[in-house]
Amino acid sequence: MQGYVHSIETLGALDGPGLRVVVFMQGCPLRCRYCHNPDTWPMAGGTEYAPTQLIAKIKRYKPYFLHGGGVTVSGGEPLLQQEFVKEFFKLSQKEGIHTALDTSGFKLDDGTKELLEYTDLVILDVKHSSSASFYELTGHKMQGLLNFLAYCKKKQQPLWLRQVLVPGLTDSEEQIKDLARLMRGANLTKAELLPYHTLGVKKWQALGYDYTLEDVQPPSAAELAKWQQLLENYLKENLK
Numbered sequence: 015m016q017g018y019v020h021s022i023e024t025l026g027a028l029d030g031p032g033l034r035v036v037v038f039m040q041g042c043p044l045r046c047r048y049c050h051n052p053d054t055w056p057m058a059g060g061t062e063y064a065p066t067q068l069i070a071k072i073k074r075y076k077p078y079f080l081h082g083g084g085v086t087v088s089g090g091e092p093l094l095q096q097e098f099v100k101e102f103f104k105l106s107q108k109e110g111i112h113t114a115l116d117t118s119g120f121k122l123d124d125g126t127k128e129l130l131e132y133t134d135l136v137i138l139d140v141k142h143s144s145s146a147s148f149y150e151l152t153g154h155k156m157q158g159l160l161n162f163l164a165y166c167k168k169k170q171q172p173l174w175l176r177q178v179l180v181p182g183l184t185d186s187e188e189q190i191k192d193l194a195r196l197m198r199g200a201n202l203t204k205a206e207l208l209p210y211h212t213l214g215v216k217k218w219q220a221l222g223y224d225y226t227l228e229d230v231q232p233p234s235a236a237e238l239a240k241w242q243q244l245l246e247n248y249l250k251e252n253l254k
């Protein structure tokens with residue numbers, strides 16, 4: 015079995031605990047309006063790897079994983095190549111390497127469930143908490159995410175919640191409150207809002223895609239901190 019990898023980032027400190035190697039898989043079915051990696055969308059392309067080739071490359075970094083680090087598979091959308099990721103995670107765990115899956119959780123089927131058996135942490139990027147706005151933002155229905163999240167709750171899968179704070183689209187009290195409500199019952203170990211940024215705009219233009227958020231400015235640090243605090247407050251209410 016072969017997997018198609020868009021790129022590999024060594025020793026990132028953002029996508030999971032500790033220092034990590036982040037593997038970005040090729041292909042994504044969503045079309046998030048703020049996506050900064052539209053070059054990952056097509057299934058065609060990327061570098062071909064067998065799971066054994068990928069683990070041989072990554073295990074060289076094991077000395078850096080000592081303090082809770084490991085490997086994160088991101089994208090694109092890694093669930094599009096879930097069989098490959100499962101085989102790769104199996105090999106990673108055999109090497110004692112912590113595995114994290116950074117996903118939009120857009121679907122749940124038997125293959126997804128098998129992959130989660132070898133996933134130590136899911137980093138779940140919830141694009142929006144209302145189904146109509148989710149569709150408007152991603153061009154994809156929300157039901158797959160709801161199924162994926164329900165299954166994670168049932169098996170108490172360790173989860174990090176992520177959402178991009180997009181001024182005018184996700185920065186409303188109702189949206190944040192509903193987001194917290196959505197996570198009720200999840201085994202949540204971290205929740206973070208990431209600031210919208212415009213670093214991907216040039217890629218959209220180069221690929222000939224129409225970028226629709228041109229007038230949106232990134233949130234200030236103070237705005238981000240305010241919404242982050244609100245999210246944490248609502249999440250605490252889930253525990254009462």
Ligand code: SF4
Pocket residue numbers: 042043044045046048049050051052054089090091118
């Ligand atoms: S899920 Fe990620 S890669 Fe796919 S369109 Fe959205 S931001 Fe881009």
